[in-house]
Amino acid sequence: MADESDTLCRAQISTTPLGINPLSGDSHVTTAHRRSLRRLSWLAIATALLSACASPSTSPTWQAPEAASGLQRKPGWTLERQAVAAANPLATQAGADILRAGGSAVDAAVAVQMVLTLVEPQSSGIGGGAFLLHHDGKTVLAYDGRETAPAKASPAMFLDEQGKPLPFNTAVTSGRSVGVPGAMAMLKLAHQRHGRLPWARLFEPAIALADNGFPVSPRLHTLLAADEALRQDPVARAYFYRADGSPYPVGHRLRNPELAEVLRNIAAIGPLALQEGPVANAIVAATKRAPLPGELSADDLRRYTPKVREALCHPHQAAGRELRVCGFPPPSSGALAIGQILGLVARTPQATAPLVDGLPSPEWLHRYAEASRLAFADRALYVADPDFVPAPAGDWHSLLDPAYLDERARLIGPQRAPDAPAGQPGGAKVALGAMPKQPEYGTSHISIVDAHGNALAMTTTIEAGFGSRRMVSTNPARPGGFLLNNELTDFSFTPTDAQGRPIANRVEPGKRPRSSMSPTLVFDAKSGDVLMSAGSPGGAFIIHYTAKTLHGALQWGLTPQAAVDLPNFGSLGGPVQLEKGRFPPATVQALQARGHTVQEVELTSGAQALLRRDGRWLGGADPRREGIVAGD
CATH class of the missing domain: 3.60.20.40 (Gamma-glutamyltranspeptidase, small (S) subunit)
Incomplete structure (x- = not known):
C-alpha cells in the first residue's frame, strides 16, 4: 500500500504537472502564458515526477551497479536537433519550450534558471551567482556571474573576537555570508549578445508556475524536513512550512506570488529590479536581520558588474x-x-x-x-x-x-x-x-544545445542547501520570495597561514570567492x-x-x-x-x-x-x- 507522500504525489500528477489547466480561463493566466503552456510536454513531466516519487532502496550492502541503492533509473535520451538537461522536469520543459519557440541556448537557460529559482530553491536562484560557458559556433566565452564581497568586507570577517575561525554553520547562516548576487546581471549580458527571443518572453513559464503553484517534489520535501536553520527565518518559515513547523507534503501545490511579482519586474526592466528600489532594499534588510549582520549595501548591489572571460x-x-x-x-x-x-x-x-x-x-x-x-x-x-x-x-x-x-x-x-x-x-x-x-555544498547544472549551432554549460548556485537561509520579500502579506546565497563562505576564513603568508582565497572587498x-x-x-x-x-x-x-x-x-x-x-x-x-x-x-x-x-x-x-x-x-x- 502506498504511503501518504506517494498518494499525494500521484494525485498531483493526475491533474497537470503545474496544478492548473493551461486551457482554462483563469484571469491571472495571460493568453501568452496559455500559448506557452500548451507547448509543454505533459507526458514527459508526469513520467519524470512519477519516477521521482518512487521510494529508493536504502540497503547499504554491495549490489550490481544497475541495482545500486539510492538511484532512480533513467532511460537516457536521444535528440536530433536541440536539447536541454536540467535538474527539475518543470525547468527542463520550460527550456525545451523556449527552444521550440525559436529561442537560443541562452534564451532557454534564462527560462530554466527562473523556474529553478522557484522549484529547486535549495540549489540556485536569482539570489545567487552562476558561471556560463557559451559557444556560438565560432568562439567560446566564459560569462562570470559570480557573487562578490561587499565593499566593507574584511579579511577577518569570519574570525571571532579571539581571532579564531567561526564555526562553519554559524558563518553560513549569518548576514556576513551573503555575497552580491550576480546571476541575473550575467544572464542579461549573455542574452544581449546571444538571445533571439524577447527578454520578457523567457519569464513566462516561471511566472505562471509561481502564480498557480507547483507540486512539492520528494527531494525538496526531504531537504525542508531536515533543515532546522531555514525555519528560523520568518519569511522562509511562513512560505515553506505549515503552522506546526512541518514542511508541506510531497505533491502539495506551493504558490509563490511574491516571486511572481519580482520576476515580472525583472522581465520588464532587467536586473535593475534587483539592484535598486524595493527588492534591493529587501535584500539588504534580509542580511541585517540575520545573526551576525552583514555588510552588504545598496551601493554594492548597484555597482555589481558581470565579467566576460x-x-x-x-x-x-x-x-x-x-x-x-x-x-x-x-x-x-x-x-x-x-x-x-x-x-x-x-x-x-x-x-x-x-x-x-x-x-x-x-x-x-x-x-x-x-x-x-x-x-x-x-x-x-x-x-x-x-x-x-x-x-x-x-x-x-x-x-x-x-x-x-x-x-x-x-x-x-x-x-x-x-x-x-x-x-x-x-x-x-x-x-x-x-x-x-x-x-562546500549546493548548486545546480544546466546543459543546452540549440538548433542554431549554439551550446552552453551553466553551473548556478546559492552555495549551501537553501543558501544563507535568508529569504527576501518586499511584502509580508504576500507569501514567498527568493533565497540569498552564502557564497562568501567559499572564501578562506583565515586570511594568513601559520607563517603569516597571505592565502590567495582570503576575503577582500569586491573579490569573487574561489569556486x-x-x-x-x-x-x-x-x-x-x-x-x-x-x-x-x-x-x-x-x-x-x-x-x-x-x-x-x-x-x-x-x-x-x-x-x-x-x-x-x-x-x-x-x-x-x-x-x-x-x-x-x-x-x-x-x-x-x-x-x-x-x-x-x-x-x-x-x-x-x-x-x-x-x-x-x-x-x-x-x-x-x-x-x-x-x-x-
Whole structure:
C-alpha cells in the first residue's frame, strides 16, 4: 500500500504537472502564458515526477551497479536537433519550450534558471551567482556571474573576537555570508549578445508556475524536513512550512506570488529590479536581520558588474581521438583541477584501463586518487579571483603545461605517496599559504544545445542547501520570495597561514570567492565541432563528478546517461571517498592495501550531460536527483 507522500504525489500528477489547466480561463493566466503552456510536454513531466516519487532502496550492502541503492533509473535520451538537461522536469520543459519557440541556448537557460529559482530553491536562484560557458559556433566565452564581497568586507570577517575561525554553520547562516548576487546581471549580458527571443518572453513559464503553484517534489520535501536553520527565518518559515513547523507534503501545490511579482519586474526592466528600489532594499534588510549582520549595501548591489572571460581550453586525448576541453577559468578552480586530474591519469600505466564488470578497477582508482591529491594541492595554493591574485608564472595554462604534468605524474607510484605537495609551474616562486579545508555544498547544472549551432554549460548556485537561509520579500502579506546565497563562505576564513603568508582565497572587498563549479564544453580538435556539454553540483566534489562523466563518455565510450550513472569517487587531498553501496568490498580492500584510507559515503551528484554521437544528441540526467532531458 502506498504511503501518504506517494498518494499525494500521484494525485498531483493526475491533474497537470503545474496544478492548473493551461486551457482554462483563469484571469491571472495571460493568453501568452496559455500559448506557452500548451507547448509543454505533459507526458514527459508526469513520467519524470512519477519516477521521482518512487521510494529508493536504502540497503547499504554491495549490489550490481544497475541495482545500486539510492538511484532512480533513467532511460537516457536521444535528440536530433536541440536539447536541454536540467535538474527539475518543470525547468527542463520550460527550456525545451523556449527552444521550440525559436529561442537560443541562452534564451532557454534564462527560462530554466527562473523556474529553478522557484522549484529547486535549495540549489540556485536569482539570489545567487552562476558561471556560463557559451559557444556560438565560432568562439567560446566564459560569462562570470559570480557573487562578490561587499565593499566593507574584511579579511577577518569570519574570525571571532579571539581571532579564531567561526564555526562553519554559524558563518553560513549569518548576514556576513551573503555575497552580491550576480546571476541575473550575467544572464542579461549573455542574452544581449546571444538571445533571439524577447527578454520578457523567457519569464513566462516561471511566472505562471509561481502564480498557480507547483507540486512539492520528494527531494525538496526531504531537504525542508531536515533543515532546522531555514525555519528560523520568518519569511522562509511562513512560505515553506505549515503552522506546526512541518514542511508541506510531497505533491502539495506551493504558490509563490511574491516571486511572481519580482520576476515580472525583472522581465520588464532587467536586473535593475534587483539592484535598486524595493527588492534591493529587501535584500539588504534580509542580511541585517540575520545573526551576525552583514555588510552588504545598496551601493554594492548597484555597482555589481558581470565579467566576460576567456575560456580555459586545453588539448586532451581520449580513445585515440584528439579533443579540446574548455572550462571556466579562475575564480573557478574546476577546469584547472579537471584538466590536471585527467592529464595526470593519462600519463599513468592505467591511462586506458577499461571498466571491469562495469566499474573502475582498484588500480585505476588508486591512480585517479593520487592525481586528485596533487591537483587539489595546487588548487589550495594558487587558485583565486584573478583580479586579485596573479596566475603562477603569469598564465593559468602553466598548471596544465605538458612538461609540468609530466613532472607531476612522476610523483604517482603504485602506493599512496606520504605527501602530495603543490608544485611550482613555470618555476613560480611561492609567497602564498595554502587554504585550509572547509566544507562546500549546493548548486545546480544546466546543459543546452540549440538548433542554431549554439551550446552552453551553466553551473548556478546559492552555495549551501537553501543558501544563507535568508529569504527576501518586499511584502509580508504576500507569501514567498527568493533565497540569498552564502557564497562568501567559499572564501578562506583565515586570511594568513601559520607563517603569516597571505592565502590567495582570503576575503577582500569586491573579490569573487574561489569556486569548484565546472561547466565544461568538449570539442573535436580537428573539426571544431561541439561534442559534449557537462557539469554537476556538489561542492568541491563537482570536480570529480564532472571528471568522471567526461572520462566515462570520452574514454570508456559510455552514453552520457551511463557515464553519469557510474558510482562516484574521488579525493579532496585526504581519504579516498567512494559512493556508499556502489563498490564491492574487494575494491575497498585493494585501495587500503595501497595505503589509502577509504570512506564510503553518500556522494549525491546532480550531473547533466549532452553528447554528440553519430549525428545525434544523447542526454544524461543524474539518477540521484530529479532532472530530465528534453528537446527535439
